[in-house]
Amino acid sequence: MPAKPLECRAHVVAVRALAPQIIEVDLAMDDPPALEFEAGQWVSVPFGPKNVRAYSIASTPDSPDVVTLCADVAPGGIGSQWFRELRPGSIVEFKAPFGGFVFSREDPRRALFVAEEIGIVPIYAMLAELDHTEPGRPATLIHGGRDPEWLPYLDAFSARAEANPAFTYRPVVESAPPEWSGERGSLVEVVERGVTTVENLVVYVSGGGEMIRRLREILTARGLARRDYRWEKFW
Numbered sequence: 001m002p003a004k005p006l007e008c009r010a011h012v013v014a015v016r017a018l019a020p021q022i023i024e025v026d027l028a029m030d031d032p033p034a035l036e037f038e039a040g041q042w043v044s045v046p047f048g049p050k051n052v053r054a055y056s057i058a059s060t061p062d063s064p065d066v067v068t069l070c071a072d073v074a075p076g077g078i079g080s081q082w083f084r085e086l087r088p089g090s091i092v093e094f095k096a097p098f099g100g101f102v103f104s105r106e107d108p109r110r111a112l113f114v115a116e117e118i119g120i121v122p123i124y125a126m127l128a129e130l131d132h133t134e135p136g137r138p139a140t141l142i143h144g145g146r147d148p149e150w151l152p153y154l155d156a157f158s159a160r161a162e163a164n165p166a167f168t169y170r171p172v173v174e175s176a177p178p179e180w181s182g183e184r185g186s187l188v189e190v191v192e193r194g195v196t197t198v199e200n201l202v203v204y205v206s207g208g209g210e211m212i213r214r215l216r217e218i219l220t221a222r223g224l225a226r227r228d229y230r231w232e233k234f235w
């Protein structure tokens with residue numbers, strides 16, 4: 001049974017800049033002392049009546065006492081400003097867990113994950129959990145962004161793909177220095193070219209609404225059932 005959302009309090013124990021505009025924070029849970037959630041779910045941070053921002057949980061349910069969030073702070077609104085100001089010791093209040101963008105473990109089909117920039121966060125958690133629990137299960141991740149700085153966890157995914165032949169990682173950027181060894185171009189086009197059949201496939205997509213809509217059109221036109229296209233729209 002999915003856990004019911006609870007009012008939670010935690011404090012920041014670490015802040016890391018993964019890139020100039022991408023910040024990761026670790027929150028040690030105070031109340032409750034451990035958060036029950038599924039990989040891919042998110043927390044809701046309140047900023048006054050009817051004003052909230054959602055942040056996906058980057059960490060996995062096997063460390064329920066420390067929850068990691070990761071944000072792109074470039075949008076610059078109230079959520080970005082709040083995230084930028086977090087320091088070790090800051091008290092954080094939120095409600096969690098929410099969301100149904102979670103990996104269906106009992107589904108034996110091939111899983112394709114597609115993420116646009118910071119949309120990687122829930123997929124990072126799902127893949128980390130899969131790596132701990134079922135590393136031999138085939139999974140492909142296509143992660144796209146404007147340049148390599150906008151692909152959080154690039155090094156971790158590259159190392160995992162090297163160590164685990166069941167995991168395929170295809171980073172794609174619109175611009176990169178000459179030494180870049182991943183793909184170049186648009187995320188949607190790379191997925192369009194790379195998915196030659198939708199048979200036996202289930203797709204998890206996270207990022208901007210425009211990318212989610214275009215990919216859904218392409219893949220459903222090739223015969224993918226709408227229920228086999230699962231998505232989380234960040235913006």
Ligand SMILES: Cc1cc2nc3c(=O)[nH]c(=O)nc-3n(C[C@H](O)[C@H](O)[C@H](O)COP(=O)(O)OP(=O)(O)OC[C@H]3O[C@@H](n4cnc5c(N)ncnc54)[C@H](O)[C@@H]3O)c2cc1C
Nearest residue numbers: 053054055056070071072075076077078079080121234235
């Ligand atoms: C279920 C869910 C999970 C989410 N998880 C995360 C997460 O893990 N990390 C994270 O950084 N954000 C996440 N978001 C987005 C987050 O809730 C905020 O919208 C984001 O941080 C911007 O908030 P803001 O107040 O700074 O800007 P806002 O004032 O809310 O937004 C300003 C403008 O920027 C656009 N925008 C917002 N985010 C982006 C982006 N990344 N790239 C391009 N344009 C954008 C908005 O559509 C709006 O037009 C999630 C959203 C949802 C719905």
